Amino acid sequence: MTTWSQLKSNQPIAIKMLQNSIEKQRTAHAYLFHGPKGTGKVEASLLFAMSYFCENREGTSEPCGECHSCKRIQTGNHPDVHWIKPDGQSIKKEQIEHLQKEFTYTGLESTQKCYIIEDAEKMTVHSANRLLKFLEEPSRQTVAILLSENIDSMLATILSRCQRIQFQPLSQTEQQQYLIEQGIPDSTARICVAMNLNIYEAKEWKDDEWFAEARKIVLQLMEKVMNSNNEGYLFIHQAWFDHFKDRNQLETGLELLLLWFKDIILYHLDEKEQLVFYDQSDRIERYHQMMTIDQAKHAVYNILDTKRRVSMNVHQTLAMEHLVLQI
Ligand SMILES: [Zn+2]
Structure with a gap:
């Protein structure tokens, strides 16, 4: 309490x-x-x-x-x-x-x-x-x-x-500190702060299997799109929509994807202590070598645009297909 x-x-x-x-x-x-x-x-x-x-x-x-x-x-x-x-x-x-x-x-x-x-x-x-x-x-x-x-x-x-x-x-640090004091693990606290969640939402997500799986799938999608847009395209049909079934879930998925690209930008700016996925910094280092800061910004812009389109009820599959081909 x-x-x-x-x-x-x-x-x-x-x-x-x-x-x-x-x-x-x-x-x-x-x-x-x-x-x-x-x-x-x-x-x-x-x-x-x-x-x-x-x-x-x-x-x-x-x-x-x-x-x-x-x-x-x-x-x-x-x-x-x-x-x-x-x-x-x-x-x-x-x-x-x-x-x-x-x-x-x-x-x-x-x-x-x-x-x-x-x-x-x-x-x-x-x-x-x-x-x-x-x-x-x-x-x-x-x-x-x-x-x-x-x-x-x-x-x-x-x-x-x-x-x-x-x-x-x-400040982000104060929010993070507060969540950690309330028993939220550091890695989750960073995501929750970045996603603007309150303590109750954070607690709900701490042990939530759907959310844990969502993190994994977003990471897999990152790996695929970093290899090629086509792999990303296939992946959203093979795995993505099995997990992100409705609009809210898809918005959470997009939000997590956004954090990955923001981390790539932070890495370019040498702000490594700010990374949300700080426990995956090796991976982010690899991504930042594969992608310029402008490309990462472009991806952020596209994800935000997709979020906006999804909230306006644009066909979800089409929106995601469009996104992975743009990144
Ligand atoms: Zn009382």
């Missing part, structure tokens, strides 16, 4: 403000945690909910992590704590209506309630207006936490009703 003091090392101002409001029992009706991905917003929301409901917390802001409330919040099973995440591309009006309905009943176990809205900027106009009504008539013991990476696309009327807590961007 993450603690407030751990989060505080990266976000001293934000966490101090939250700890103060918990310790003095002066919590706001609505908070807006904003800042880039991977800065601790999700972790802070979870901790906030635990501190708010913890049965053993005395004179400190740290929740015990052991009581019935803490345990159920950690596993997502507390009846008075609601998490809302985008359903597909947006947060829909029905999701906010459902939340409101839940809240018309008094707290199931206590009189307090807490709801957390992730990616709050993804609310449709209808859902934002719904939420606004809700924020305008707060029941006394309800705390709303809105999380956002992009507050510029949120309604000003919503922003004005929230206490804003800013989460500062972390």
